[in-house]
Every structure is written in C-alpha cells, then in structure tokens.
Amino acid sequence: MDTQDTHGSDARPVLEGPDIARVLTRIAHEIVERAKGADDVVLLGIPTRGVFLAQRLAAKLEQITERKIPVGSLDITMYRDDLRMHPPRALARTEIPGDGIDGKLVVLVDDVLFSGRTVRAALDALNDVGRPRAVQLAVLVDRGHRELPIRADYVGKNLPTSLRETVKVQLAEEDGRDTVLLGAKQTP
Amino acid sequence: MQRHLISAADLTRDDAVLILDTAEEMARVADRPIKKLPTLRGRTIVNLFFEDSTRTRISFEAAEKRLSADVINFTAKGSSVSKGESLKDTAQTLEAMGVDAVVIRHGASGAPYRLANSGWIDAAVINAGDGTHQHPTQALLDAFTMRRRLVGRDAGLGQDLAGRRITIVGDVLHSRVARSNVDLLHTLGAEVTLVAPPTLVPVGVETWPCEVSYDLDSTLTKSDAVMMLRVQRERMNAAFFPTEREYSRRYGLDGERMARMPEHAIVMHPGPMVRGMEITAEVADSDRCTVVEQVANGVSIRMAVLYLLLGGNEPAVTHARIEEK
Amino acid sequence: MSKILIRGAKVLGGEAQDVLIDGSVIEAVGTGLSAEGAEVVEADGKVLLPGLVDLHTHLREPGREDSETVLTGTRAAASGGFTAVFAMANTFPVADTAGVVEQVYRLGQEHGYCDVQPIGAVTVGLEGRKLAELGAMHESAAGVTVFSDDGKCVDDAVIMRRALEYVKAFGGVVAQHAQEPRLTEGAQMNEGIVSAELGLGGWPAVAEESIIARDVLLAEHVGSRVHICHLSTAGSVEIVRWAKSRGIDVTAEVTPHHLLLTDELVRTYNPVYKVNPPLRTERDVLALREALADGTIDIVATDHAPHPHEDKDCEWAAAAMGMVGLETALSVVQETMVDTGLLTWAGVAERMSFKPAAIGGAKGHGRPVSAGEPANLTLVDTAYRGSVDPAGFASRSRNTPYEGRELPGRVTHTWLRGKATLVDGKLT
Numbered sequence: 001m002d003t004q005d006t007h008g009s010d011a012r013p014v015l016e017g018p019d020i021a022r023v024l025t026r027i028a029h030e031i032v033e034r035a036k037g038a039d040d041v042v043l044l045g046i047p048t049r050g051v052f053l054a055q056r057l058a059a060k061l062e063q064i065t066e067r068k069i070p071v072g073s074l075d076i077t078m079y080r081d082d083l084r085m086h087p088p089r090a091l092a093r094t095e096i097p098g099d100g101i102d103g104k105l106v107v108l109v110d111d112v113l114f115s116g117r118t119v120r121a122a123l124d125a126l127n128d129v130g131r132p133r134a135v136q137l138a139v140l141v142d143r144g145h146r147e148l149p150i151r152a153d154y155v156g157k158n159l160p161t162s163l164r165e166t167v168k169v170q171l172a173e174e175d176g177r178d179t180v181l182l183g184a185k186q187t188p
Numbered sequence: 189m190q191r192h193l194i195s196a197a198d199l200t201r202d203d204a205v206l207i208l209d210t211a212e213e214m215a216r217v218a219d220r221p222i223k224k225l226p227t228l229r230g231r232t233i234v235n236l237f238f239e240d241s242t243r244t245r246i247s248f249e250a251a252e253k254r255l256s257a258d259v260i261n262f263t264a265k266g267s268s269v270s271k272g273e274s275l276k277d278t279a280q281t282l283e284a285m286g287v288d289a290v291v292i293r294h295g296a297s298g299a300p301y302r303l304a305n306s307g308w309i310d311a312a313v314i315n316a317g318d319g320t321h322q323h324p325t326q327a328l329l330d331a332f333t334m335r336r337r338l339v340g341r342d343a344g345l346g347q348d349l350a351g352r353r354i355t356i357v358g359d360v361l362h363s364r365v366a367r368s369n370v371d372l373l374h375t376l377g378a379e380v381t382l383v384a385p386p387t388l389v390p391v392g393v394e395t396w397p398c399e400v401s402y403d404l405d406s407t408l409t410k411s412d413a414v415m416m417l418r419v420q421r422e423r424m425n426a427a428f429f430p431t432e433r434e435y436s437r438r439y440g441l442d443g444e445r446m447a448r449m450p451e452h453a454i455v456m457h458p459g460p461m462v463r464g465m466e467i468t469a470e471v472a473d474s475d476r477c478t479v480v481e482q483v484a485n486g487v488s489i490r491m492a493v494l495y496l497l498l499g500g501n502e503p504a505v506t507h508a509r510i511e512e513k
Numbered sequence: 514m515s516k517i518l519i520r521g522a523k524v525l526g527g528e529a530q531d532v533l534i535d536g537s538v539i540e541a542v543g544t545g546l547s548a549e550g551a552e553v554v555e556a557d558g559k560v561l562l563p564g565l566v567d568l569h570t571h572l573r574e575p576g577r578e579d580s581e582t583v584l585t586g587t588r589a590a591a592s593g594g595f596t597a598v599f600a601m602a603n604t605f606p607v608a609d610t611a612g613v614v615e616q617v618y619r620l621g622q623e624h625g626y627c628d629v630q631p632i633g634a635v636t637v638g639l640e641g642r643k644l645a646e647l648g649a650m651h652e653s654a655a656g657v658t659v660f661s662d663d664g665k666c667v668d669d670a671v672i673m674r675r676a677l678e679y680v681k682a683f684g685g686v687v688a689q690h691a692q693e694p695r696l697t698e699g700a701q702m703n704e705g706i707v708s709a710e711l712g713l714g715g716w717p718a719v720a721e722e723s724i725i726a727r728d729v730l731l732a733e734h735v736g737s738r739v740h741i742c743h744l745s746t747a748g749s750v751e752i753v754r755w756a757k758s759r760g761i762d763v764t765a766e767v768t769p770h771h772l773l774l775t776d777e778l779v780r781t782y783n784p785v786y787k788v789n790p791p792l793r794t795e796r797d798v799l800a801l802r803e804a805l806a807d808g809t810i811d812i813v814a815t816d817h818a819p820h821p822h823e824d825k826d827c828e829w830a831a832a833a834m835g836m837v838g839l840e841t842a843l844s845v846v847q848e849t850m851v852d853t854g855l856l857t858w859a860g861v862a863e864r865m866s867f868k869p870a871a872i873g874g875a876k877g878h879g880r881p882v883s884a885g886e887p888a889n890l891t892l893v894d895t896a897y898r899g900s901v902d903p904a905g906f907a908s909r910s911r912n913t914p915y916e917g918r919e920l921p922g923r924v925t926h927t928w929l930r931g932k933a934t935l936v937d938g939k940l941t
Contacts, residue, residue: 075213393709
C-alpha cells in the first residue's frame with residue numbers, strides 16, 4: 001500500500017515472476033518453521049495486492065502442510081491516520097475466515113513495507129475484529145524508511161531505496177503480470 | 189464544489205453507486221463484535237431537528253457514533269425556534285462551537301439548501317428531510333434495500349438498478365420520499381411509476397422522469413418493488429379523497445393484491461406505516477415486506493454518506509469528482 | 514422659485530427640445546429657449562418624461578416604520594423618477610378611516626418629495642366582511658378615490674359587488690388583489706413544474722384568473738369600473754382582453770418584476786424572490802409584455818413592498834412576501850419593454866404617468882409636457898448601464914431581486930411642481 005503510482009518510464013524490474021514465486025515459497029517455509037507447523041495460522045491480506053499475496057501464500061502453505069489454511073482480507077482504509085489529507089477512498093472488503101482470529105496466529109500480508117503506517121492501521125483494525133494469540137507480518141518488499149517502530153517477520157526482498165524512488169508491485173491477478181519495479185519519482 | 193447532501197437529484201450515477209457500495213461494507217461492521225470505526229474521531233456532528241422524527245434522528249445518531257464522531261442532538265420543536273431568524277441564529281451558534289457537519293430536519297422545504305448556501309455557516313449540511321422537498325438518505329437506503337433484494341448483496345456491488353420497475357404508491361404530493369426516490373431511482377436506471385389518486389399528484393409532475401398511473405392493479409403485476417407511502421388521515425378532511433375505506437380499497441395494498449405481484453417482488457415502506465390505510469397488517473408483517481430491513485440499512489447508508497462527505501479532506505461525492513492522484 | 518432650463522432633452526423620447534420651468538409650472542417648450550435668469554440643466558441625449566405615477570406602493574407607515582416610512586418611501590419614489598404614489602391601505606392600523614388616510618396624506622405633503630395619495634381599505638380591517646367608510650375617506654382631506662384591500666382579496670362576491678356599486682357615487686374605483694383564498698392556502702410560489710420539484714405549496718394561476726373573471730362580470734353587471742392589481746398570468750391577460758372587447762370598464766396593472774423574472778429563480782430558495790402574486794413562467798412573462806404593449810394591461814405599478822432584512826434572511830416558508838421596486842421600476846421597464854422594441858418612451862409615459870394618474874385621479878399629475886402644465890418631470894439617462902446596488906437605495910429596505918444585476922437607464926433628475934427632488938441622481 002505504500003507504493004507510489006507515479007513511476008518513471010525508466011522503471012526497472014527488481015523482481016520478475018519466477019523470483020516472486022520463489023520468494024513466496026521461501027516465506028511459506030519460514031512460516032511453517034517459525035509457527036511449528038502452522039496449525040493455527042490465519043493469513044490476512046491487506047487490499048489490494050496483499051490479498052493476492054496472502055492467497056498465493058495460503059496455497060503454498062497448503063501444499064506444504066496438506067491442510068486447509070484460512071485466508072482473508074483486512075481493509076484498513078477507515079483506520080488510516082492520513083484520511084484527512086486525501087479525499088475518502090472507496091472501501092475494500094474485510095473478510096475474516098469463518099473461525100475468526102481469536103487465539104490464532106495472524107500473519108498480515110502486504111506487498112511493500114515502507115513507513116509502517118499501513119501496518120499500524122492494520123493492527124488497529126485487527127483489534128476491532130478479535131484477539132489473536134500473536135500477529136506477524138509478511139511483505140514482498142521492504143524498502144526501508146520506517147516512520148514507526150515496526151518490522152516485518154518475513155521479507156521477500158530487502159530493497160534499499162532513496163525517497164526519490166518509487167517501488168511498484170504488479171501482480172497477475174490485478175495487473176496482468178508479476179513484477180516489482182523500481183523507478184524514479186516523477187517530478188510534477 | 190458539492191460538499192453537502194441536499195437533494196437526491198444532485199447525485200450522479202457513479203456517486204450513488206459509490207455510496208451504495210460503501211454502505212455494503214459499512215453493513216458488515218454491524219456484524220462484528222465491535223461495531224465501531226475510528227474514522228470520524230474528533231469530528232463534531234450536530235443533529236439539528238426542527239421537526240419530530242425519532243427514527244431518522246436515531247438512525248443518524250447510530251451512524252455517527254459507529255464512525256466515532258462526537259454527536260450533539262439539538263431538537264428545536266416549537267414556535268419561537270422554528271421561525272426563520274432562529275434557523276440562522278441557531279446555525280451560527282453551532283458554527284461558533286466548531287461543528288463539522290449539520291444534519292438537518294426541517295418542516296420548511298428548502299431550509300437545508302438555504303443553510304448550505306446562505307453563507308451563514310461553513311459546515312457540511314446533510315438534509316435529513318425538508319418539508320415536502322427531499323429526503324436523500326431515505327432514497328439511498330431504499331435503493332440499497334432494492335439492490336440487495338433484487339440483485340444481491342455481493343452481486344450488487346458496482347451495479348445500479350437498470351431496468352428494475354419500481355412502483356411508488358400514495359400521497360406523492362406531500363411526499364419528500366417520493367421526490368427523492370424518483371430522482372435517485374431514475375439516476376440508477378430504474379423505471380419508476382407513481383400511483384396515486386389524481387388529487388395527490390402534484391401539478392407539474394409531467395416533467396418528472398417517471399410514469400404516473402391512477403390504477404394500482406394494472407401496475408402491480410409489472411413491479412419488481414412496490415413502495416407504499418404513508419397517507420395521513422387528515423388528508424381526507426381536505427377532500428383529497430372521500431373516505432379512508434375508499435382510499436384503501438383503491439390504493440391500499442392487501443394480501444390479495446400482493447399475491448398478484450411477481451414472485452420476486454418486494455413491498456417497501458419508509459415508515460411509519462398506517463396499518464389499515466395504505467397497507468394491511470398481513471402485508472406489513474409478511475416476508476416480502478422490507479420495512480425492518482430498511483431501518484437497518486438506513487444506518488449503513490448514513491455511515492457511508494458521512495464517511496464520503498466528511499472522511500477525507502474533501503468529499504468523495506461531488507458533481508465534478510477530483511480523481512485521486 | 515427661480516427658473517430652470519432643461520436644455521436639449523428628448524421630450525417623451527422625441528426630438529431634442531428645451532423645457533423652461535418657471536416656479537411650479539412649465540413656461541415654455543421649444544428649441545433655442547433663452548437661458549437668461551435660469552439655472553441650466555444640460556440634458557443632451559436624455560429622455561424627459563412626465564413625473565411617474567405609481568398606483569401601487571406600500572409605504573408601511575403607520576405601523577411598520579422599521580421597513581419604510583412615508584419619508585423614506587417618498588425619497589425612494591423621487592429617486593426612481595416618481596412624483597406621485599398611491600399608498601396601499603394595509604398599514605397598522607389599517608387605512609380604513611378618514612383619520613388614517615389624512616395622516617398619511619399630510620406626511621407626504623410635509624416631506625415634499627412626492628405626492629402621496631392614500632388608498633382606502635374596501636372593508637374594515639381588510640377583513641372582507643364589512644364595508645369601510647368609503648365615502649368618509651373620499652370626503653376627507655386626502656380625497657381618496659382608489660379603494661383596495663391589497664394583500665387580501667375581496668373574495669366575497671356580494672361585498673365586492675356592493676363596493677363596486679357604492680364607489681360610483683363619487684367616481685371611485687376598487688382595485689382588486691385577485692387571489693381566491695381557498696385555492697391559495699399555504700401557497701408559497703407559482704404552482705407548476707418548479708413548485709412540484711421544490712416541494713413548495715402552489716399558488717395556481719387559476720386562483721387569480723377566476724377572481725378576475727368574476728370581477729369583470731360583476732363590473733359589467735353593475736356598470737362600474739374595476740381595476741386589477743398586479744396581473745401576473747397569461748390567462749388573466751386573456752380574460753382582461755375579452756372584458757375590454759366587451760366594453761367592460763376594466764383597467765389592469767403589471768409590476769416590473771412580473772415583466773422580467775420567472776419562477777425558475779425560486780430554485781435558489783432565496784426569499785428575495787418571494788412575492789405575491791408569485792413569479793410566474795416565461796410564457797406568462799412574455800404574455801404580460803405583449804399585453805402591456807398592446808394596451809390590454811394599462812399601466813405599470815411597482816407593488817413596492819419593503820421588508821426588513823430579517824424577514825428575508827431566513828428559510829423560504831418563514832419569509833415575507835414582496836420586493837422593493839420604486840428605485841428600479843423604470844430601468845426594468847426600459848430593459849423589458851423599450852430595449853426590446855415593444856414600447857416607445859411615449860408609450861412608457863402613457864403607462865407610467867398619464868394612465869395611472871387618470872385611473873387614480875391624481876390631480877396635476879400625468880399631464881402633457883407642455884406650457885402651462887405643472888412642472889412634474891423626470892429626466893432619464895437611457896444610455897446608462899449599471900448594476901443594482903441596494904446599499905445606495907433611499908428606501909429603508911433592501912429586498913430587491915436585482916442586486917448585482919445590470920440594468921439600463923438611470924433617473925438623474927426629478928421635479929415636483931418645479932422643485933427639484935433629485936439632481937444628478939442625488940436626492941435634495
């Protein structure tokens with residue numbers, strides 16, 4: 001969610017489709033390892049692209065564990081701290097799996113970790129939905145520049161960036177192809 | 189720029205669908221253990237009611253509180269406060285207190301428009317019903333109810349009511365609900381037919397985007413939704429119709445008439461119902477009647493309207509929408 | 514009083530001429546008149562009209578001095594080029610006795626800006642039940658000849674018939690405010706497309722037309738003359754046209770605002786457009802202009818109705834009905850009738866001076882601009898264009914629908930019996 005839509009035409013890919021698939025496989029294995037079998041894992045993607053990543057992760061986890069992994073979505077729009085700085089956005093869907101999240105290990109999934117404000121909002125939103133045993137965070141790309149004391153538990157790729165750069169994640173479900181683009185912020 | 193909600197006619201098709209879609213998400217909050225969102229924290233909304241309407245006020249209040257707004261209720265029923273000068277004075281008093289939005293119900297048509305455009309205050313104005321003019325959130329909740337029932341909760345997202353045939357029956361002349369619904373349903377692509385005795389249809393109706401019929405039975409069989417309007421018994425004394433019995437015989441909805449409606453068709457009523465007048469108890473209590481749903485949907489719709497008008501630094505519902513960059 | 518030479522004015526819009534005023538009368542009209550011993554007013558290009566006469570003004574005194582007084586109202590009249598106004602009877606107390614009409618008359622004489630001719634109420638307290646002492650008001654110092662319950666309709670057919678008959682004894686006339694009361698209960702604006710949309714109570718055209726139809730038939734039956742106030746609908750025009758074709762002694766007036774504005778303006782819910790009878794449709798406006806041009810409607814009358822700010826700075830339903838009009842009347846008539854080619858300036862003089870003075874019996878007013886006549890004159894700069902600024906009004910009230918609107922024409926001078934009441938647009 002911390003991506004910028006504006007990226008220069010000179011944007012270059014830093015992850016391609018096969019890289020993304022490999023990275024997600026690795027994260028799935030890390031989750032199983034750290035969660036000791038992922039018995040009580042619930043994956044919640046943050047719309048829009050975090051939801052697709054969560055679904056892909058769930059599929060991989062199901063392959064590994066041969067169990068059904070609950071996956072859902074958590075819209076954080078109404079919990080954002082910058083609402084008053086923009087026009088209201090259309091709301092996305094919050095879909096909590098049937099058994100809820102109480103006592104579960106919730107893994108939040110997002111595409112890019114940047115300032116950390118989205119994750120802060122997600123933690124607030126989660127608070128209104130239930131009381132998990134623990135909350136972890138999985139991201140495809142961590143581009144640094146945190147503004148809050150937040151870190152990811154699972155990182156697909158650490159990508160040191162300058163604030164003048166943009167990171168754009170594209171996924172087949174939404175954008176027709178899988179790629180992560182690094183570009184220069186366009187000057188208005 | 190439009191930052192008020194005064195008339196259903198001010199909404200574009202995309203505005204209206206955005207409100208309905210947002211309301212669908214808001215409705216899901218009601219299913220959660222904590223029915224509250226922090227979105228309007230620190231914002232003050234006053235419910236300025238110059239006319240009694242407990243149900244509308246409670247609905248707005250519930251919506252405001254679910255969005256964490258600070259709520260002030262101001263009920264100004266009575267002689268001195270309902271005079272014109274006081275609307276201005278009251279508004280300016282509220283403005284001085286730092287109110288972000290005014291939800292106004294007023295017996296005089298145009299009072300919300302005047303409040304929004306007179307330069308008296310800066311706050312956003314939401315019309316909660318003015319005289320015989322408009323009641324836009326009622327029309328929105330009615331459209332929301334229709335979309336859920338006729339299209340489906342999830343299937344309805346992003347959809348309008350194109351091609352649906354809606355019949356509105358009763359005292360159109362004195363009804364702000366009818367005016368708002370005709371405007372909004374037309375915007376959403378529905379085909380609206382008004383049914384009433386000729387005395388209760390306004391002169392000038394010919395320019396409205398709807399059909400007018402004096403015959404309920406011939407329209408019933410072609411309706412996806414039939415909305416019954418309240419008919420006050422006092423109208424009888426002003427010779428709008430001869431007797432209550434004759435009115436309900438010609439324009440009331442009873443079980444027999446309901447049976448002739450298409451199987452999927454629903455019966456709606458903005459409430460409060462006058463049982464035995466425009467609607468029989470049998471119909472009012474049937475599964476096809478959405479009166480209770482409409483009340484629940486009212487809270488979701490009002491949450492959506494409040495969020496879209498006040499949630500950001502500028503409203504999302506505008507004539508000329510500024511797309512997010 | 515010294516001499517005044519108005520040099521080079523287009524008298525009634527015709528050829529440029531000089532007009533010499535000596536004292537209170539016009540001494541000579543011609544070309545190349547000597548300026549010796551006279552104050553000269555250069556009037557090159559301007560139009561000289563007989564002093565305007567308004568048959569329908571609300572001066573509000575006594576009773577509502579917060580909105581207008583005889584002094585402020587007559588200053589507004591002078592500012593608008595009027596030398597005589599007829600003051601409506603709906604004051605507090607109502608002008609239904611010799612005492613009240615004499616008071617209003619005397620106030621007008623004392624202030625000296627404009628002759629004030631009081632109109633007497635037809636019925637006691639404007640209540641429509643009992644005839645007021647019409648004869649006593651006529652015989653009073655005010656010499657009332659026009660009677661009206663304006664603001665209310667004399668809706669009882671018998672009372673109306675009796676009033677029409679009774680005033681024949683002294684050459685009076687009843688001016689009817691045509692509004693069927695039952696058809697206009699709760700009425701807020703013209704009934705039609707706009708009222709249906711706005712949800713405001715409708716004031717149907719038929720409520721006016723039915724009363725006019727009844728009254729012209731009554732006038733015919735009893736052989737009286739009747740005057741119709743502020744006629745506002747195309748249908749009313751048809752009825753008056755028919756009545757005149759039958760030889761019925763009917764006269765009718767139209768207000769400037771009904772010649773220009775339509776009910777579309779009510780969409781703003783701004784009560785400055787709230788007036789009775791209400792603003793009608795474009796079709797009505799065009800019919801009224803045509804009727805004024807062809808003489809079906811005899812005169813323009815302002816229905817100048819001052820209201821204090823608070824009575825308009827509120828929601829529509831709570832607002833008072835009425836607009837001020839004395840200071841903008843001639844400009845609106847120029848805009849709607851002269852600049853459109855429907856009327857000449859001579860036609861304007863007929864409809865805003867000669868004819869209203871004749872209907873109301875205003876002595877010394879509405880006279881030709883010729884030697885020996887009283888020097889009641891109005892000089893108009895017809896080339897002027899400017900936007901209306903209510904802050905500059907002489908009226909105590911500002912409830913004009915034309916604020917900020919550009920209108921043509923400006924009265925620069927007004928003379929009442931040779932005495933200048935307005936000089937270069939400034940009241941004396």
